[in-house]
Every structure is written in structure tokens, then in C-alpha cells.
Amino acid sequence: MNQRVTGLAALVAAASVLVVACGGPDEPAPTTSSRPAESATLKRMTDRGKIIIGLRADTPGLAHRNPASGEYSGFEVALGQLIATGLGLSAKQVTFTQLTADTALPSVAAGTVDIFLGGATADRAKQAGLLTAGPYLTAGLGLLYRKSGPSVTDAATAAGRKVCTVSNSPEQTLARDAKLTDPEKLVTSTSVGDCVDELGSGGVDAVADFLPVVTGYAAADPANLAATALAAPKPVDYVIALPGGDTGLKERLTRIIRTAVTDGTWQRDYDQNLGAVGPKPAPPSIPS
Structure with missing residues (x-):
């Protein structure tokens, strides 16, 4: 009898250990797939005590640097602060760096900035050996x-x-593919701000850029400028460019954007920064 009782007690004890190991019916054990992978970039941010975010910073409403105060404002700035808090930092632990279309992705690859927000596309980021998260905005081409x-x-009124x-x-690339004007009439500059200066002086007749960009400039100078959306080509996803191989950071960033879209934060920030003028894009579709 003692041997039977001892054997039964051992069996019950073993079953109890098994239940605890599995987490119990009300507390399922976390799986590897539910936890983001480790992130070397996030560790670098945490050790440094700040996140460094690259921006174009010449697009009112999206990201603009006040030349007098040096302060940044816009939808992408609000998004950068949201990302910081989502990664366990504070909105004050963000350093923004102004980059150009030429320097943006190389700066992420070199580690000069941790991530880039500024209209990067997945194809270009991939060509630069980078990962992408998001998208955080879906926008078509517009004219200012x-x-x-x-x-x-x-395209008809832009011809010639x-x-x-x-x-x-x-x-x-989109403007060229849309054949907005004769090839020799499609002029380029290093920044959209320079294009807008040319527009103001009469050097060009229009500026082609993504709709939120031209909308932001029209909102900044409504007495003199107007913006319109083009029917083609199809909209492009703005993605967050981040270091190649850092899947842990990619997962975290995508979750932050998905939550912002779901809980209404995305729409609130967009409306506050870009909702005053022009057509509004729908919130982006975030892959699960």
C-alpha cells in the first residue's frame, strides 16, 4: 500500500510540474514566434540613450526643420517620437538628422542614423541592402x-x-514613367525645397512629388500655391528603412505602426499636420 501511495504521489507531482511548464490553461506559454527577435540596433539605441532618425526635413507638414530655431515638426516627426516611446525610450530621446535623397539610405547602411523616415520605397531600400518596416504612409504623385x-x-496641362x-x-522615376512632360522639360534638383524656390521665381511651371509633400507646401503658402493629385501612376508605400538583417527591429517597428493605425493615432497625427489642405490618403495597410 505504501508503495502504491508513493507511486501515485510521484505521478501527481510530475503532472503538476507539466502543467506549470505549459503555463496552465489561463496562461499559455509564450512562443518564439510571438516574441520579436533580438535587435542589435535597439541595443545600440538603449546603450546610447537615444534614437537617431533621418528625415528629409524639407517638406512642410511631413518633416520640416525651422531654420531659426532648429526645431523639427510634421507628421514624420510625430511618428518618430511615437516610435521612440514604442521602443522604450521617451519622445525627448530622439535626435533628428536632415538627409537628402542621395544620402538617406547610405546613412542607414553606415549606421550614421538608426532608421530613415522620408519617403523611402521598399525596392530602393532592398537595393541598398536594408530592411523595411511599415508602410507608414501610402501616397500617389501630386503636382504643385x-x-x-x-x-x-x-499630364495634359503639364505637357510642354x-x-x-x-x-x-x-x-x-514616377514622373518620368507618367510622361508628365517632354524629357528635356523634366528638370531635377537636390531637394524639393529648391524645386519650390524655382517654382516661386518662375523658373519652372510645376513641382512633381508625392501628394503629402505638395499638399504640405500648398498649406504653407495657400495664397500663392495649389496642389492637385494625379490619377496615375499608382500610389507608393512610404516605408521605414532600417539596418539589414535586424529582423527584431523590423517586427517592433511594424507593430508600432499597426497599433497607431488601429487605435486612431495615425489619423489624428496626419490630420493635425497635413489635413488642412488637399485630398487625404487612407491609412496604410499593414501586413500581418
């Missing part, structure tokens, strides 16, 4: 024109006109 000049609102776009950028 002077209210006192020719109304350049579509001088149209400026940023060199070596996705929007330059």
Missing part, C-alpha cells in the same frame, strides 16, 4: 503649381511645361 501661373493639374522633381528619387 502657382495660382498666378499656368494651372498644371494633370517645365516640371521640377528631386534627382535620384522615387518621385523622379
